[in-house]
Amino acid sequence: MDTPMGQTGASEPQQIRVNFTTTSPDLQLPEGRTQLLVPADIKRYGLSRVLNSESMLATPSPIPFDFLVDGSFLRTSIEDYLKSRGLSSESTLTVQYVRSLIPPVYQASFQHDDWVSAVDALSASSRAGLWSGDRFPTGRDRLLTASYDGLLRVWNGAGAVVATSPAGAGSGFSVKAARWLSASQAASAGLDRVVRVWKYAEADDFLSGTLKPSLELYGHGAAVGSLDVHGPTGRVLSAAADGSVALWTTSKSAAPPAPANLLPGAAAASASNKKRKMAASSAPQRGPLSLMQPHTSAASAVVFDPSDATVAYSASQDHTIRTLDLTTGRVENVITTSHPLLSLCPIQRSSSSSSVLLAAGTSARHITIADPRVGAATTSVMTLRGHRNMVGAVAASPDSDYALVSGSHDGTCRVWDLRSVRAGTRAEGGGNVSESVYVIERESLKKGKGGNSAKTTSGDVPGRGAKVFGVAWDKAWGIVSAGEDKQVQVNRGRDLLAA
Secondary structure: OOOOOOOOOOOOOOEEEEEEEOOOHHHOOOOOOOEEEEEOOOOHHHHHHHHHOOOOOOOOOOOOEEEEEOOEEOOOOHHHHHHHOOOOOOOEEEEEEEEOOOOOEEEEEEEOOOOEEEEEEEOOOOHHHHHHHHHOOOOOOEEEEEEOOOOEEEEOOOOOEEEEOOOOOOOOOOEEEEEEEEOOEEEEEEOOOOEEEEEEEEOOOOOOEEEEEEEEEOOOOOOEEEEEEEHHHOEEEEEEOOOOEEEEEOOOOOOOEOOHHHOOOOOOOOHHHHHHOOOOOOOOEEOOOEEEOOOOOOEEEEEEEOOEEEEEEEEEOOOEEEEEEOOOOEEEEEEEOOOOEEEEEEEEOOOOOOOEEEEEEEOOOOEEEEOOOOOOOOOOOEEEEOOOOOEEEEEEOOOOOOEEEEEEOOOEEEEEEOOOOEEOOOOOOOOEEEEOOEEEEOHHHHHOOOOOOOOOOOOOOOOOOOOEEEEEEEOOOEEEEEEOOOEEEEEEOOOOOOO
16 A cells, blocks of 8 residues: 655654656656655555655646556556565665556447458548648548458548448459548558559538549559558558569659559450459559569568658568668668568657667567668567467557557457566567557457357457457547457547657
């Protein structure tokens, strides 16, 4: 139990000297107040009260804090922590304080007709919203979803479908990736091997809208499973199952002609390609600015560098992450990992820095954090462990440089804090390891909806019927995940993992 500061009793409680530190500029303690004697049995809530007191931060209203000691969150009293580590009570304990992690509370689920493969958020603070500038209407937050039924859908915050893509586009092939380029433009790709650019518009009442294909981009010879976009330059990146990565432009005039042999109907005479024959489209057809073959197996993900749109990173089932120079089309660096990679996202270390880390989801149920500046001799900065099935989606926090969310085929999303680190065991291969701070379960499993059982047997595959295929993290929307249960699920935590 926490002991109030300054309280005296029959026996004076043991005290521990604590050195408080933080990485948050707005929460720095005044000089001379960083060290303090505190009761040995004090816990996180008592430490939080101490920090908020007039003699310390003197906050106008209490701020809930969490505390990191040697890379782990303090969940016991200081006394118990010292005993568990075999440390003397005379030790000076260095404690890093951060704003408390607010649990991501379930908000809503948006029901689809088929599995949902991808989701992207549009808001004033999202990438596409910021790229739109003054063209983004205040309060018009939207979700873009891609489904196995071959359709894109745009949703509003009330869970209503504002627009659906035409049923003929893609001839019913599953759409595997979708991204907002701006408030009026999006891109998608899927099993039909075509990257599509869409024009999006809404009625004056914002209750209905249209998605019309404005450009069809041909070049890939296999299914496309991943997209990334850069609105300011009108560039699109795509990764395909044949190991290729393509760079495209959304400008019809600047794009090269489409390869004639890949256009609809070009191979209709071949029996093996008849299934690929698609209905004629009225949208202009173009080819790639460049088509690279950086991988020897399926390219599962590709992303732009957050601070340099001439650099990209791709991940593959060939176990590698490759740095691509989009100007020359050359591979500049290769990081080799131990397992097939299924997803990728950049984590910018700070908005004013060009330093970036890469989070790669693996088929081995963990996430590898890699530094693309480091050569093949150093493959991993950290490993995130906790999922029970392959990790098919990762997304960085929108407002911190140490947090991300992952979506797995085990039917969960997990929130990670890279500040919490421990030494890996021998069974884990050593190195630095982090464990998730929150687990988001699928509401469909809890309620037994969508044909899924609310409980699974011990021998069942983790996540059966509720695999998470896509995830996005947005300041306005929160954590949005898409899955096999035919739902997009929204979870939100106020200031979740705020710096």
